[in-house]
Amino acid sequence: MTNNPKTLFDKIWEKHLVDENEGQPSILYVDLHMIHEVTSPQAFEGLRLAKRKVRRPDLTVAVADHAIPTWKGRNTISDPIAKQQVETLTKNCDEFGVTLYDMHHENQGIVHVIGPDLGLTQPGKIIVCGDSHTSTNGAFGSFAMGIGTSEVEHVLATQTLRQFKPKTMNIHIEGSLPNGVTAKDLILGIIKHIGISGAVGHAIEYTGDAITNLSMEGRMTVCNMSIEAGGRAGMIAPDNKTINYLENKPFAPKGKDFEIAKKEWLDLRTDVGAQYDTKIIIDSNEFEPFVTWGTNPGMVAPITGKIPNPKHTVDEDEKSSISKALEYMGLKPDTKIQDIQIDRVFIGSCTNSRIEDLEAAAAIVKNKKINPNVSAMVVPGSTLVKKIAEKRGLDKIFQDAGFEWREAGCSMCLGMNPDILSPKERCASTSNRNFEGRQGKDGRTHLVSPEMAAAAAIAGHFIDIREL
Amino acid sequence: MKSINKHNGKVVPLDMVNIDTDQIIPKQFLKRIERTGFGKYLFYDWRFKSDGSINKDFILNQEKYKNCSILVTGDNFGSGSSREHAPWALNDYGIEIIIAPSFADIFYNNCFQNGILPIKLDKKIVKEIINKSKNENGYKLNIDLDSQLIWDDSEEISIKFDIEKFRKYCLLNGLDDIGLTLKKENEIQQFESTRSLTGGVVKKIT
Numbered sequence: 001m002t003n004n005p006k007t008l009f010d011k012i013w014e015k016h017l018v019d020e021n022e023g024q025p026s027i028l029y030v031d032l033h034m035i036h037e038v039t040s041p042q043a044f045e046g047l048r049l050a051k052r053k054v055r056r057p058d059l060t061v062a063v064a065d066h067a068i069p070t071w072k073g074r075n076t077i078s079d080p081i082a083k084q085q086v087e088t089l090t091k092n093c094d095e096f097g098v099t100l101y102d103m104h105h106e107n108q109g110i111v112h113v114i115g116p117d118l119g120l121t122q123p124g125k126i127i128v129c130g131d132s133h134t135s136t137n138g139a140f141g142s143f144a145m146g147i148g149t150s151e152v153e154h155v156l157a158t159q160t161l162r163q164f165k166p167k168t169m170n171i172h173i174e175g176s177l178p179n180g181v182t183a184k185d186l187i188l189g190i191i192k193h194i195g196i197s198g199a200v201g202h203a204i205e206y207t208g209d210a211i212t213n214l215s216m217e218g219r220m221t222v223c224n225m226s227i228e229a230g231g232r233a234g235m236i237a238p239d240n241k242t243i244n245y246l247e248n249k250p251f252a253p254k255g256k257d258f259e260i261a262k263k264e265w266l267d268l269r270t271d272v273g274a275q276y277d278t279k280i281i282i283d284s285n286e287f288e289p290f291v292t293w294g295t296n297p298g299m300v301a302p303i304t305g306k307i308p309n310p311k312h313t314v315d316e317d318e319k320s321s322i323s324k325a326l327e328y329m330g331l332k333p334d335t336k337i338q339d340i341q342i343d344r345v346f347i348g349s350c351t352n353s354r355i356e357d358l359e360a361a362a363a364i365v366k367n368k369k370i371n372p373n374v375s376a377m378v379v380p381g382s383t384l385v386k387k388i389a390e391k392r393g394l395d396k397i398f399q400d401a402g403f404e405w406r407e408a409g410c411s412m413c414l415g416m417n418p419d420i421l422s423p424k425e426r427c428a429s430t431s432n433r434n435f436e437g438r439q440g441k442d443g444r445t446h447l448v449s450p451e452m453a454a455a456a457a458i459a460g461h462f463i464d465i466r467e468l
Numbered sequence: 469m470k471s472i473n474k475h476n477g478k479v480v481p482l483d484m485v486n487i488d489t490d491q492i493i494p495k496q497f498l499k500r501i502e503r504t505g506f507g508k509y510l511f512y513d514w515r516f517k518s519d520g521s522i523n524k525d526f527i528l529n530q531e532k533y534k535n536c537s538i539l540v541t542g543d544n545f546g547s548g549s550s551r552e553h554a555p556w557a558l559n560d561y562g563i564e565i566i567i568a569p570s571f572a573d574i575f576y577n578n579c580f581q582n583g584i585l586p587i588k589l590d591k592k593i594v595k596e597i598i599n600k601s602k603n604e605n606g607y608k609l610n611i612d613l614d615s616q617l618i619w620d621d622s623e624e625i626s627i628k629f630d631i632e633k634f635r636k637y638c639l640l641n642g643l644d645d646i647g648l649t650l651k652k653e654n655e656i657q658q659f660e661s662t663r664s665l666t667g668g669v670v671k672k673i674t
Contacts, residue, residue, distance in 0.1 A: 018659045019652050024634040027649060029659050039551065041501035050646070067499055081499040088501050132550040132574060146574055148552035149503075150581035150645070158649045160656060164632065166573075196486060197544040200573055230547065232573050296486055296547075317485045317542060324484075414549075416495045423518065435490040435548060437513045 005271035008237050009168050009203045012143045012268070016126050018160055025162040031125035033155050034111050035062045035098070037089040038416070039130030043153035044092040056159045057097040061120060064089055065110045067416045068103045070379050070406035082417065096156075109382020109408045112136035112350040116220060117384050119249025123238040123265040128155055133350045133432065135226040138235035139219035140242055141268050143203065145233045166203045166232040167277035170270075173208035175284035180466035182360070183218030184352060184430070184449035186210060187225040188290040188300050193282055196298040199231035202278060205270060206236050210284045216245040217356045224351045225432050228297040237269040291337050291462055292434045292447040294325035299434070301337050303452070303464045309333035328436055329444050330424060338462050340446070344427040345376035345403075345457040346439070349413035352430035352450050353381030358389050361454035362397045364468065370402040371460030377404040377419070379411040403457070415439050428456040470583040471642030475565055475611040477537030479601040480528060485542035489575060492546065492554040506553055507560030538609055540567040540597045545586075546575025555582045565611055567618075569594050580635050583642065585613060587629045597625060613640060 006014075019027040033056075035043075040062070047053070054060060067082040068074065077083040086103070093100035101107040107114060112133050115121040123141040128134060130152040137144035147161065155161055171190060191198075204226050206219075214222065219236050226234025243262050246252045253261045288302040299322075301307065310322040310333065326333065331340070347353070347361050358380065370376050378398050380386035386408055389395060395405045412419040413431035421427055421443025430453050434445040448456065451465045497509040514526045522529050528536075539558070545568040546554060555578045558566070564584060569591040571579075579586045589597075600620070601607040609625070611618050613636060619626035637643070649656075 019655045023632070027652060027655070029656075029663065038498050042503040042552075045501075045503070052646070079499070085499045085501055130550060130552075132548065146550040148550055148555075148574060148578035148581060150552060150578065154646050154649065157646050158656065159660075160649055160652075162645055162649060196547060197570060197572070200544070200570065227548075227574075230544065230572060296488070321485060414490075414495050416498060433488075433490070433548060435488045437494055438490050441494075441513055441518065 005274035007168050007270045007274045007276060008141060008205055008235060008268055009143065010274070012124055012126065013165060015124065025164045027160045027162055028126055030128050030155050030159055030161055031059060032115070032120055032127045033060045033159070034115060034127070034129040034134070035060065035152065036066055036111050036129070036131065037064050037085045038066045039149050040092065040152055041085065041088045042149050043130070043156055044096065046153040047096070047156055052157045054096040054098060054156045057099070059159060060098045060156070062089060062093050062098050062100040063108055063111050063114060064101070064103050065108070066410045066414070068409050069417050070409045070411045070419060072405070072407065074103060074407050079418070103409075106383055109384065110350045110353065110410055112224065113353060113381035113385065116140065116216070116245075117249075117382050119246050119252035122246065122252065122261070123242060124268050128161060132227040133224050135231065135234045136220050136224040136350055138223040138226065138233050139216060140246070141235055141238035141265070143233055143235065146227065167201055169199055169202035169204045169231070169278040169280065170276040171204055171206050172279065172281045173206070173210035173284050174281055175209065176213060177210045177284050177287055180289060181287045182289070182449040182451060183214050183221040185287055185290045187222045188292065188297070188447065189287040190282065191225065191229045191298050192290070192300040193286065194229055194280060196228060196296050197230040199226065199229040202231055203233040203235065204229070204231045205276070206234060211236055212239065215356060216241055217354045220354065221351055225297065228432060238265045289449065289452055289465055291452065292445075293329065293331060293337065294322070295328055295434055295436050297432065297434060297447060299325060303337055303462060305337055307331050307333055307335045307337070330426075338464065341426070341461045342374060342428050342446070342456055343425045344421060345370070345374060345453050346379070346412045346427055346429040346431065347377070347450055347453050348379030348381065348411050349431035350381065350410070351432045353379060353385065355385050355388050357430065357450040358385070358394050359392070361450040362394045364451055364454040364465070365401040365403070365458060366397050368401055368458050370457045373460050374457050376402065376457045377406055377412070379406040379419070380408050383408045401458075412439050428453045428462065469581070469642045469644055472564065472583055472585050472639045473613050475537070476608060477564065478533065478535060479538045479540055479597065479607050479609055480533040480536035481598040481601045482527065482539060482541040483598050483602075486544045486547055487541060488548035489546055489551050489554040490548055493551065493557040498551060498553055503556055504560060506557035507562070510557040510561045532605055535562065537562050538565040538567065539563050540594060540601060542568060542594070543570045543591070545571050547572040550574045550578075552578045552581070555579050555584050559584055567594060567597060580639065581645070583639065585611070585639060587611070587618065587631075589627065589629060593625065593627060600625070
């Protein structure tokens with residue numbers, strides 16, 4: 001035990017302090033700034049007006065992912081406003097000397113998928129992006145968080161960020177996950193347990209066998225939805241899985257540098273005896289395959305469960321939230337989750353669009369056909385993921401089953417491009433938010449794992465993947 | 469950035485918890501590259517029906533709440549996406565103060581970048597303000613940021629609120645964060661000169 005035990009978060013924070021003054025936000029150095037078309041144009045415009053430059057274009061990477069179409073062979077953007085936004089990103093990157101992966105580039109993909117894909121994401125870094133799901137990168141033991149556009153401008157101009165230090169929270173999962181429970185179920189269960197504002201003001205560190213047993217991609221799924229629990233960031237200490245994942249990635253250090261980095265990375269862990277501001281212990285037996293039934297990601301029920309009845313709730317705010325959510329979702333209290341019929345399936349998003357997600361879903365749909373009442377699509381998280389999947393024949397498995405196989409992008413997770421639900425369409429989605437209108441006005445979203453989404457596509461309603 | 473000190477304005481209650489940024493400004497309006505003009509899209513799916521006509525049932529559309537500048541609402545306001553379009557839309561619509569028992573982190577930060585004052589008050593007081601603004605026509609609140617006081621004309625509500633000193637200082641003076649940070653150029657350069665040693669793991673990514 002060291003004399004002054006520290007948490008993983010504290011170690012990263014302290015290493016990045018540029019300036020610190022009592023009562024003021026600290027100034028932290030940013031190692032990697034990722035940008036996309038939606039939250040950056042106003043920031044570049046701000047720089048231009050103030051005659052400022054991008055301080056470190058070499059630590060800045062841009063990608064087009066939100067507003068671009070995903071149809072096969074995409075070569076134009078038909079929506080003139082989206083087109084202008086994507087073109088503005090290109091123009092800004094040219095003018096300010098920032099590397100851009102546009103929709104035709106082999107490195108293109110969802111911003112939170114390509115960081116790890118390319119090895120840009122590394123342990124111990126501070127990583128920011130004008131996007132709340134930046135927390136995904138925390139799976140590598142980095143401090144990664146979403147910021148607003150004014151802060152994007154601040155990072156572009158100064159390569160630093162002003163932040164009040166968040167509190168630390170440890171979410172410890174006791175025991176290993178039961179069979180048939182995925183990383184997505186784990187994070188949905190955590191949000192169910194602590195609530196959607198349970199981690200507000202905190203940086204979360206996830207620990208326990210259920211966490212370390214996850215693959216790197218599973219860890220990314222968990223960290224990705226930290227924001228859905230209100231967390232400022234989510235992180236998992238690096239271990240040999242992290243090292244193995246990063247070795248030989250294009251932007252990871254090479255040779256001797258990698259050996260030096262590896263040693264430092266493996267040192268990045270919470271010391272024995274370090275105190276977190278908040279500690280939450282959850283029994284792994286609490287987890288089952290989960291389905292959201294309402295209009296926020298905390299409205300979660302096990303696949304064996306029922307839609308809640310607001311009559312059984314005492315709290316007035318909660319009662320009205322449940323009633324309002326059920327009205328929007330077109331669901332009746334006490335309905336069995338497995339009786340909910342679906343119209344659409346979306347497998348994609350920064351939560352669940354990596355190669356293992358696609359493999360897991362493909363294993364379920366192989367040699368089967370999707371239900372005739374369902375239309376389904378797979379949108380790989382990056383062009384690289386798509387390429388690997390095609391090499392393994394997953395595209396064929398999905399297409400033979402009746403799925404559409406698309407180009408990489410954010411797609412129907414938020415429907416900023418043409419991929420949206422029609423009013424009242426009900427979707428089993430592997431994405432991260434089931435807010436009203438998120439996937440299209442009056443669209444109804446149920447968040448599930450890729451396995452559960454694939455199984456629902458075949459059955460036409462939700463089913464328990466443990467019984468397959 | 470515009471400064472805030474004293475404010476007197478009409479209150480509109482949104483008596484719900486967990487209002488997310490997808491509701492504040494739906495995604496179809498995020499494609500615009502400007503920072504202004506988002507007010508007409510604020511709470512779009514609640515303010516307007518599918519055919520584009522005004523939803524008269526929605527509270528912001530009621531005559532009584534016309535020209536309101538203070539929004540009072542439930543826990544965890546602004547959860548979800550980091551989109552700064554949310555405070556831009558609120559500000560452009562005319563909202564200058566938001567009162568809630570709690571806010572989502574990114575949204576809370578974004579407010580200060582745009583001259584909006586988010587005030588956290590005890591749940592009981594928030595409920596009281598919500599009820600008063602529902603029951604009284606033209607219910608108004610006064611806010612004095614410098615003295616951190618909030619009160620209504622009857623003074624039935626009169627309370628001190630908390631705010632970080634630095635954030636208050638920036639709002640009172642309309643200070644731009646970037647300008648402040650650039651004054652620390654020496655510290656940033658100093659950090660950068662030793663960064664490969666302190667970080668040890670950071671590679672250039674050109």
